[in-house]
Amino acid sequence: MLDDYYMININVADLERSIAFYNSLGFEVILDMDVTDPTVGDTYGVDEFRLIKAVWMRLATAHNHRWPVLDLVQFVDPPVLQDGSDDAMDFRRRRGLSRISFRAGSIDEVVAMHDRLLADGTQFLVPLTRRADPTGRPLALFWLRDPDGTVVEVLHVAAR
Template sequence: MRKFWHVGINVTDMDKSIDFYRRIGFEVAQDKEIDDSNLARAFMVEGASKLRFAHMRLNNSPDEAMLDLIQWRDARSEGRAQSDLVHPGLCRFSILTDDIDAEYARLADDGVEFLHSPQTIMGPDGVNGWRLLFARDPDGTLFHFAELLGQAATVG
């Protein structure tokens, strides 16, 4: 294995999703329209051929995993994402930050809807832990920011 490469997220409005993830801090690495029934078949979307995808990553670094946003043009995505933190399947993705309070203030002022304010969870030693902040993207995909506390914060 080489590396964790990307997470695919189906979206209903590519421009709106790109704008949202840009506000979070992602940059567009690639944005393309495709018309290829073989590609759609490979992704098990029979009868489709048209899609737009955008690869986005933090820090414009090839070492970062990407968000692979996908909008099918002839097999429309509808409704909201069904991710939650209990049922099987992808439940969230996580963005590591060094200052969760600053991100919360910046993004709340920019219209990002959070599920709660930053929450602190400490380990049994009372020194090491995490701060977490959950949000949903425009289609309801769940993600969270994480800030490492104590010795965990010094681990890459």
């Protein structure tokens, strides 16, 4: 069962420009990351992955709410894709809305939901993946499309 909204991911061409824009709307940076872990590249389907820069932002007025966050990602090496690619999986690196993300109550719940959906014949964009998040916490995730084509991520990141 899903527990909460987790994040909305937007791939950006210029991270600093996007931070300034969302700051002007009342968002503040709560986490700033340079990600070089090759397993993140595997999740995004990026060969020879070397670096993304990312920030999590939350509305400054949302101090009592942990989620959802706005996840701004700039692919640095390799760079973000321009529009017009014919590869159906390139949405993971294309500019703009990449996916919405929902948090399950536990890693076991992510696995159980994945297995149930798989048994029902669901096609996954990213199969069940277990790895560490950028801070080293265990996580499990999978991606699929809703009936209208929106990419949906289900995940759980374990507490420290």
